[in-house]
Amino acid sequence: xxxxxxxxxxxxxxxxxxxxxxxxxxxxxxxxxxxxxxxxxxxxxxxxxxxxxxxxxxxxxxxxxxxxxxxxxxxxxxxxxxxxxxxxxxxxxxxxxxxxxxxxxxxxxxxxxxxxxxxxxxxxxxxxxxxxxxxxxxxxxxxxxxxxxxxxxxxxxxxxxxxxxxxxxxxxxxx
Numbered sequence: 590x591x592x593x594x595x596x597x598x599x600x601x602x603x604x605x606x607x608x609x610x611x612x613x614x615x616x617x618x619x620x621x622x623x624x625x626x627x628x629x630x631x632x633x634x635x636x637x638x639x640x641x642x643x644x645x646x647x648x649x650x651x652x653x654x655x656x657x658x659x660x661x662x663x664x665x666x667x668x669x670x671x672x673x674x675x676x677x678x679x680x681x682x683x684x685x686x687x688x689x690x691x692x693x694x695x696x697x698x699x700x701x702x703x704x705x706x707x708x709x710x711x712x713x714x715x716x717x718x719x720x721x722x723x724x725x726x727x728x729x730x731x732x733x734x735x736x737x738x739x740x741x742x743x744x745x746x747x748x749x750x751x752x753x754x755x756x757x758x759x760x761x762x763x764x
Contacts, residue, residue, distance in 0.1 A: 595713070598685040599734075602717050606737060614740070619726040620764035623652055623702040627675075627722070629715045630658040631708045637662065639750040640707045644670065646758045655699060657715075675699075688718045696722055704728065705761075706738075709745045709753060728761070 628644060631637050637658075647654060656666070660676035681692035696718070704719040706712075706729035716738040719727045729739040730753070736742075743757045 594685055598687055598713055601685065602687070602713060603737075606720060614725050620703060620761060623726065625653045625655070625699055625701050625703075626650075627655045627657055627696070627699070627701045627704045627724075629704065629706045629708065629719070630656055630662070631710075632659070632712060633708075633710065633750075636707070636709055636750045636754075637665065639754050641667065641670070642751070643707065643754040643758045647761065653699075655701070657696075657718075682714065686714055688714060688721065693718065693721050702726070705757075706730070707754070707757070708732075709750065728757075730757070 626647070628647075630644075631640055644654070644656065654673050655675050656670060656673050657675050657677070658666075660678040663671060663674045663676050666674060675696070677688075677692060681689055683689050701722050701724050703726035704722060704724050706715050706719050706727070708715050709730050709732070711732045711734075716729070716735070719729065720738050726741060727739045728741045728743065729735055730745045731742045732745070741760075743753075743760050745753050746756060747753070
C-alpha cells in the first residue's frame with residue numbers, strides 16, 4: 590500500500606475512533622466468560638505457521654473459535670481447523686485496505702466476545718476490525734498505536750515468532 594493511502598487510512602481510522610471509549614473490565618472474568626473467540630491469524634508466513642501452536646493451545650477451552658485470514662491461506666490450515674476459518678478477500682476490503690461495512694456486519698453476526706490479533710507487525714485492517722466488532726476483550730501485540738485498538742497487550746519479545754506466540758498463550762492461560 591502506498592504511503593499516501595496508508596496515511597489517509599490512519600487519519601480516517603483515528604477520526605472514526607475518536608469517540609470510542611472502552612468500559613472497565615475484569616480481565617480475569619473477561620476471557621473465562623467468552624463464548625465466541627475470533628483469532629486473527631498473522632499475514633507473515635512464518636508467523637502464520639507458528640501461531641497455529643497458539644490456536645491448538647486454545648482448543649482445550651469450551652469456546653467457539655473462529656480464525657480470520659485471507660481467503661488464499663485457508664488451504665494452509667490443518668484439516669481439523671478449516672471449518673473454523675472465516676476468510677476475507679478483495680471484495681471485503683475497500684480502496685484504503687480497510688474492512689468494508691458488509692464484512693464487519695458478517696463478523697458481528699457471530700457475536701464475537703473476544704478478539705486475539707496475532708499480527709506482530711502493524712496491520713491496520715486487523716486492528717481496525719478488532720475495534721469495530723466491539724468485543725469486551727481485544728488482545729494484541731504491542732505495536733504502533735496499539736493502545737487505540739487493544740485493551741490487553743502482549744509484548745513481542747524478539748524476532749522469534751515461536752517464543753512470541755508461546756508467551757501470548759501463557760498470558761491467556763493466566764485467565
